[in-house]
Amino acid sequence: MKASxxxxxxxxxxxxxxxxxxxxxxxxxxxxxxxxxMSISPSSxxxxxxxxxxxxxxxxxxxxxxxxxxxGGIRIPASFLxxxxxxxxxxxxTKTNDGELSTLERRVLGFYHFNSLLxxxxxxxxxxxxxIAHTAVLHGRFNKMAETAYMMMRREFEYEFITVRxxxxxxxxxxxxxxxxxxxxxFDLLKKDTNGGDSKNKKxxxxxxxxxxxxxxxxxxxxxxxxxxxxxxxxxxxxYLGKMIATRAFVEARPxxxxxxxxxxxxxxxxxxxxxxxxxxxxxxxxx
Numbered sequence: 001m002k003a004s005x006x007x008x009x010x011x012x013x014x015x016x017x018x019x020x021x022x023x024x025x026x027x028x029x030x031x032x033x034x035x036x037x038m039s040i041s042p043s044s045x046x047x048x049x050x051x052x053x054x055x056x057x058x059x060x061x062x063x064x065x066x067x068x069x070x071x072g073g074i075r076i077p078a079s080f081l082x083x084x085x086x087x088x089x090x091x092x093x094t095k096t097n098d099g100e101l102s103t104l105e106r107r108v109l110g111f112y113h114f115n116s117l118l119x120x121x122x123x124x125x126x127x128x129x130x131x132i133a134h135t136a137v138l139h140g141r142f143n144k145m146a147e148t149a150y151m152m153m154r155r156e157f158e159y160e161f162i163t164v165r166x167x168x169x170x171x172x173x174x175x176x177x178x179x180x181x182x183x184x185x186x187f188d189l190l191k192k193d194t195n196g197g198d199s200k201n202k203k204x205x206x207x208x209x210x211x212x213x214x215x216x217x218x219x220x221x222x223x224x225x226x227x228x229x230x231x232x233x234x235x236x237x238x239x240y241l242g243k244m245i246a247t248r249a250f251v252e253a254r255p256x257x258x259x260x261x262x263x264x265x266x267x268x269x270x271x272x273x274x275x276x277x278x279x280x281x282x283x284x285x286x287x288x
Contacts, residue, residue: 060145078123112185115178115181119171122174126168126171130164187205188202221234
C-alpha cells in the first residue's frame, strides 16, 4: 500500500514538473511573438514588401492631370516663339533688294528669314498639336495608369508627345539662329567700314555675338541630348519621328498626310536648290 502510494506520488510530481517546465516556454514564445508583432509597424511591413524585389510589383498611378498639364503648359512658350518669329519675318523686307549689301550680309539675311520661317512653322505646329492632344486627353478614353507620366505619354499619346517635344525644341534653336543673324544685320556688324571707322571693333563684336549665342545653343543642345531618355540625340529623335510620319502616310494610307510629306519634300528640294545656287555664285565671285 505504501509502495503504491509512493509510486502515485512520484508520477504526479513528475507530471507537474513536466507541465511546469513546458508551460513557461510556450508562454514566453507567445509573449515574444506578440511583442514582435507590436514592434513592426504597417509602414515597416510595406517597406519590407517593396524592398522584396521580384515579389513586389511597382505601384501604378493615375497621370491624367500630368497629361493635361503638359499639353496645356507647353503652348505658352510656343506662343511666344510663334508671335516673335511671325513679327520678325517682315522686318528686313526693304533690305532684301538693297544693292549695297555685301555677299555675306545677303546670306546672313537669307539665313535670318529662313530661321524665322522655320521657328514660326514649328512653334505653330507645337501649339496646334498640343491643343488637339489636350482635347484627346479631355475625352478620357485611354489607360491613365502607369508607373511614370513619361511611360503613360509614350504609350497612349506617342505621336502627339514626340511631335510636340520635337517641334518646340527645333523652333527654339531656329529662334536662337534668327536672333543671332538679326543682331549681325541690325547693327551693321558685317558691313565693311569705308569711312575710316573702327571696322576691327565691329568684327570683334560680331564674333562676340556669334560665340555667345553659339555657346547657349550648344549648351542647350547638349542638355537636350542628355535628357531625351529614348534617343541618343535630337537627330535620332528626328529620324524616329520621320518614320512615324511615313508610317501614318503610307502604311495607314492617310491622304492628307501623304500630301504633307510631298510638300515637305518639295520644300527641302527648293532649299537645296537655292543653297547650291548661292554656292555657285560664291565660286563665280572668287573666280572673277
